[in-house]
Amino acid sequence: MKRELILALFVGLAGAGASYAQQVVEESTVERILSTAFPKASADWLSRLKGDETMQACSNRRDAPTAELARAIKVRERATLQYPVDGKLIGDWKRGEQLAQSGYGLRFTDYPVTQENGGNCYACHQLTKQEVS
Amino acid sequence: MNGIRRNVCAILLVASAAHGQQSTDAIERKLETYRSMMKADPWSNPGMLDVERGEALWKTRGGPMNVSLEGCDLGLGPREVDGAFALLPRYFADADRVLDVEARILWCMEKLQGFERAKLLTRPHPGSGMPVKDFGAIATYVAYRSNGQSFATAFSHPKEKEALALGEALFFRRSGPMDFACSTCHADTGKRIRLQLLPFFSKAAEAQRIVGEWPAYRVSTAHVMTMQHRIYDCLWQMRLPEVELGSDLSVALISYLVKQAEGGQINVPGLKR
Amino acid sequence: MSAKPRIRVPDSARIGEVIEIKTLIAHAMETGNRRNNDGSIVPRLLLHTFEAKFAGTEVFRANLHTGTAANPFLSFFMKVPGPGEFEFTWIEDGGARITERRALSVI
Numbered sequence: 001m002k003r004e005l006i007l008a009l010f011v012g013l014a015g016a017g018a019s020y021a022q023q024v025v026e027e028s029t030v031e032r033i034l035s036t037a038f039p040k041a042s043a044d045w046l047s048r049l050k051g052d053e054t055m056q057a058c059s060n061r062r063d064a065p066t067a068e069l070a071r072a073i074k075v076r077e078r079a080t081l082q083y084p085v086d087g088k089l090i091g092d093w094k095r096g097e098q099l100a101q102s103g104y105g106l107r108f109t110d111y112p113v114t115q116e117n118g119g120n121c122y123a124c125h126q127l128t129k130q131e132v133s
Numbered sequence: 134m135n136g137i138r139r140n141v142c143a144i145l146l147v148a149s150a151a152h153g154q155q156s157t158d159a160i161e162r163k164l165e166t167y168r169s170m171m172k173a174d175p176w177s178n179p180g181m182l183d184v185e186r187g188e189a190l191w192k193t194r195g196g197p198m199n200v201s202l203e204g205c206d207l208g209l210g211p212r213e214v215d216g217a218f219a220l221l222p223r224y225f226a227d228a229d230r231v232l233d234v235e236a237r238i239l240w241c242m243e244k245l246q247g248f249e250r251a252k253l254l255t256r257p258h259p260g261s262g263m264p265v266k267d268f269g270a271i272a273t274y275v276a277y278r279s280n281g282q283s284f285a286t287a288f289s290h291p292k293e294k295e296a297l298a299l300g301e302a303l304f305f306r307r308s309g310p311m312d313f314a315c316s317t318c319h320a321d322t323g324k325r326i327r328l329q330l331l332p333f334f335s336k337a338a339e340a341q342r343i344v345g346e347w348p349a350y351r352v353s354t355a356h357v358m359t360m361q362h363r364i365y366d367c368l369w370q371m372r373l374p375e376v377e378l379g380s381d382l383s384v385a386l387i388s389y390l391v392k393q394a395e396g397g398q399i400n401v402p403g404l405k406r
Numbered sequence: 407m408s409a410k411p412r413i414r415v416p417d418s419a420r421i422g423e424v425i426e427i428k429t430l431i432a433h434a435m436e437t438g439n440r441r442n443n444d445g446s447i448v449p450r451l452l453l454h455t456f457e458a459k460f461a462g463t464e465v466f467r468a469n470l471h472t473g474t475a476a477n478p479f480l481s482f483f484m485k486v487p488g489p490g491e492f493e494f495t496w497i498e499d500g501g502a503r504i505t506e507r508r509a510l511s512v513i
Contacts, residue, residue, distance in 0.1 A: 025302040033299060037382035041374035048309045048373060055307040059314065062305050106310050106372040120311065123326050123370075124318070132160060132328070174428075179477035182409035182432045262434045262448075262476065264409070355434065355476035 045108075100127060164328065172404055180273060180350030180402025183265055183357045187274025190267050196246025205241035207234070207275060218279035219399060222388050224290040231296040233387045235272045235361045236379030242268060257378040258362040265348075265357040272359050273348045276401045284345065284394045293388070296381070300389030303382065304334070313371040315386070329406060334393050341397025344390050349403030357402055360387055413494065415508040419486045427458065427466075428481040431496055431504070437472040453504075455497040456480055460510070461490030488512060 034049045051059060054073050058065065065073060083089070102118020104110060110117075121127060175181075191202045191214070207217035208225070222233040228240050242248045259265050265273070288297050307314040315334075318324065322339065324331045332343040348359045358366075364383050368376050376383055414428040431453070438450025450472075458466040466482040489512040496504045 025298050029295075029299065030302060030306070033303070033381050033385065037376050037380040038374040039377055045374045051306070051308045051312075055312055058312075059306045062316070107369050108375055109369070176412075176414060176428060177430060177479040177481075179430060179432070179479070181412060182430060182477065185412065186409040186432075262436065262440075264432060352475070 100125075160328070161330075168404065178350055178402055178404055179355070180348070180357045180404070183270040183273045183348075183350075184277045184402065185274075186264075187270035187272070187277075190271050191274055196242065196248045198245065198247035200245055202238070202241055202245065202271065204245055205238070207237060214275055214278045216279055216282055218276040219282040219284055220286050222293070222296065222384050222391065223286060224292045230381070231290075231292050231384055231388065232379070233360070233384050234275055235268060235359055236384055238268050238271050238275070239379050254378050258359075258365055259354075259356045261354040261356075263356060265359065265362075269348065269357060269359045269362070273357055273402055276348055276399065279399045280401060282399055283396050284341075284391050284399065286388075286391055286395075288388070288392060296385045296388040297392055299381075300385035300387070300392075303386055304389055309372045311372050313373075315367065334390055337393055337395070340390060340393035341395070343397075344394035345397050345399040346401065346403025346405075348401055349405045351405045353406055358405070360390075411494070411496070411504065411506050413492075413506055413508055415492060415510055418511045418513045421486055421488055421512055423486050424483050425486060425510075426481055426483050427492065428479070429456070429494060430477065430479045432477050433496075433498075435470075435472075435474055435476040435478060439472065450499060452499050453478065453496045454499055455495075457495045457497070458482065459493045459495075460484060461488065486510070486512065 035046075038046065038049070054077060057069055057073060061069065084091075099119045100121035102115075103120040103123060104115055105113075105117025105120070122131065194201050204211045206225075206227075207214060208220050208223050209215075209217050218234055221237065222231050224231050225237065225240070227244075228237075230236075232240060239250070239253055242253060243250045253268065257266055257268070259269075264270075286293070288294055304315045307317065318326060319331050319334050322333045322336065324333070332339045334340045334343075347363060348357050350356070351358045361378055361383055364386055365376050365378070368374075409432040411432075412428075412430040414426075416425050419425050433453050434451065435453065436448055436451040438447060440448045442448055452472065452474075453470055456466075456468045456470065456478075457464060465484050468480060470478060490510060492508045492510060494506045494508075498504070
């Protein structure tokens with residue numbers, strides 16, 4: 001695994017406040033911190049702490065990738081898309097709303113699993129004008 | 134009667150949530166009215182019960198060693214509580230670590246009073262309706278003794294600088310099955326999750342306003358929530374594992390938040406939804 | 407160590423003066439409507455009554471129900487008849503009583 005240096009000087013990035021990392025924060029330091037922060041986590045859970053290539057790219061650039069990087073991300077992620085096997089792209093919107101409303105799933109209190117995972121969409125998206133949240 | 138005033142506001146809050154057509158501004162005004170009514174009388178903040186409880190715990194002998202915590206050095210020397218919170222997190226030579234107020238209290242409870250660290254770290258945060266644990270009440274008291282002062286940690290020691298840089302890096306680091314970083318939700322001014330406004334910590338003015346309100350009494354869970362608990366809860370929502378109380382990770386994040394809040398006033402216990 | 411009730415009574419007052427008394431007590435005020443994770447009901451346990459006496463006479467009383475928030479804050483006003491002692495009592499479902507006293511001196 002390639003060791004990556006998280007560049008600390010993001011002076012040019014829009015929206016970023018002051019950067020305190022005059023020293024470069026090495027990935028090894030971050031990994032050490034992460035390894036001691038979650039003593040109850042199983043190996044399966046610990047894998048969540050390491051971002052995949054796309055996440056690392058976004059983290060390094062604080063969500064402002066270069067145009068080239070953005071293109072590479074799009075190409076990479078598009079290849080992982082799985083379309084419905086029956087070819088129907090529009091489904092039951094009521095079911096969709098149920099899934100959008102539900103934040104259940106993947107939290108450490110959601111095990112053992114007692115219901116299907118929701119989409120947790122309302123955490124970030126308004127989706128419909130009726131929804132105050 | 135003031136006792137049910139809070140419930141009237143709660144009903145207002147629920148009623149306003151039911152009318153989906155209302156604009157965000159109108160909702161914000163109602164929430165602000167509710168909040169300011171509750172803030173109008175700081176004496177009545179139920180968090181004050183934990184401030185007093187924390188004070189009693191600080192001054193009373195406890196633990197297997199049967200000593201009080203008054204000998205605990207919070208950074209200004211033993212017995213000095215006033216103003217200590219305004220200078221935390223900081224490096225402590227005896228622990229050889231950067232510690233926030235909660236991690237430092239844990240250290241003192243362990244080293245001075247003889248409490249078992251493993252027990253202190255087990256289920257450290259209160260469930261809904263349960264009061265904050267002892268270390269949290271003590272942290273609330275210690276923070277209260279810095280009320281009116283501004284955050285002024287120097288971050289001059291190399292380990293303090295490292296914690297700060299780490300905290301910043303972690304704040305923007307995406308991970309987990311939903312690709313969340315802290316900055317994913319605390320992304321800009323005016324963002325919210327459901328009806329909860331999210332402070333934009335990257336902007337100093339917002340951090341200055343908000344960070345000094347923690348620990349805070351949370352009306353919805355009827356207990357004081359400390360900053361470590363708040364971070365634990367954030368990481369839970371981010372689909373990350375259970376972060377250990379007082380871990381380097383949590384102290385690093387708190388260092389970043391406190392640095393962003395530099396100059397901001399401490400005003401605890403706050404009052405949250 | 408649980409929290410003691412917080413009570414604010416002025417240090418002193420003049421006879422005839424109207425003073426505000428504030429009280430705050432730590433209590434979960436369990437309504438009996440909430441459920442545990444396993445689906446069982448969390449049993450109701452409320453402070454159902456608050457009584458305030460001054461110099462032996464009841465000056466304020468409140469009946470609290472499931473709508474009252476946890477850690478109830480109650481305040482009331484009283485016209486000072488003379489010197490005396492306040493006695494505040496919270497009564498819990500099941501009969502347990504929590505009592506606090508405060509003296510009021512008169513100038």
